[in-house]
Amino acid sequence: MNQAAVTLDGLTRTYRSRAGSVHALRGVTHVVQRGTFTAIMGPSGSGKSTLLQLAAGLDRPTSGRVTIGDTRLDKLNETALTRFRRTSMAFVFQSYNLLDSLTAFDNVALPARLAGRRADRAGVLAALAHVGLRDQARRRPSELSGGQQQRVAIARAVYGRPDVLFADEPTGALDRGTGRDVLELLRSLTQGGQSVVMVTHDPLAASFADGVLFLADGQIVGHLARADAGQIAAAMNELER
């Protein structure tokens, strides 16, 4: 089996507007191994969100390519890409992105239903149980705390057992303790062979990852393996000087 979960090969992304061109990514090459948790850090505007969007197939690179497992995203048309995203990848955002008119259960079941599959009741409940919310299945997001809502979003993301979970500041809106629970949950997914790629500004959040990639000005400028929050903060300070 291919041990590479995400392969980024010479990725560039240039945004063009009347005001001029912005080179958000300037040639990023990196491999995320299967079953690992990677954090991406860097100063504001360094290209972190752009990188995540390209890796998740939500946007196309100007040049270079993204491969998820053995599948090259540039070989897929929009329909095939949407289908592939629904089965192989999931995305967790800072703002949870749950539908308030649906219960926790129906939010978790939604991607499968959108993909034209029946959501199996036992599987959805198991996903909710995995994030400690088995008893809240009938509640709507507005009846849950922020941390619980983010756990519903993670249950939704893991229900289809995607190979890769992308997360953009997943703990940005949570207090420390709740954030820690969410990060431990993300880390636990790797034991089942899933990969997690997370953008964060928070060195403590990044310390839960197996490795941290540092971006500056659209390029990878450093890498730390299994570092504590102090080491990560020191590396960030160096970058921002």
Ligand SMILES: Nc1ncnc2c1ncn2[C@@H]1O[C@H](COP(=O)(O)OP(=O)(O)OP(=O)(O)O)[C@@H](O)[C@H]1O
């Ligand atoms: N749609 C867009 N059109 C034009 N420029 C963009 C667009 N999206 C991002 N940019 C620019 O590309 C660069 C990288 O942006 P990106 O959002 O990837 O950075 P980031 O590291 O995620 O920043 P932050 O930490 O502030 O969220 C920035 O200069 C940004 O202004």
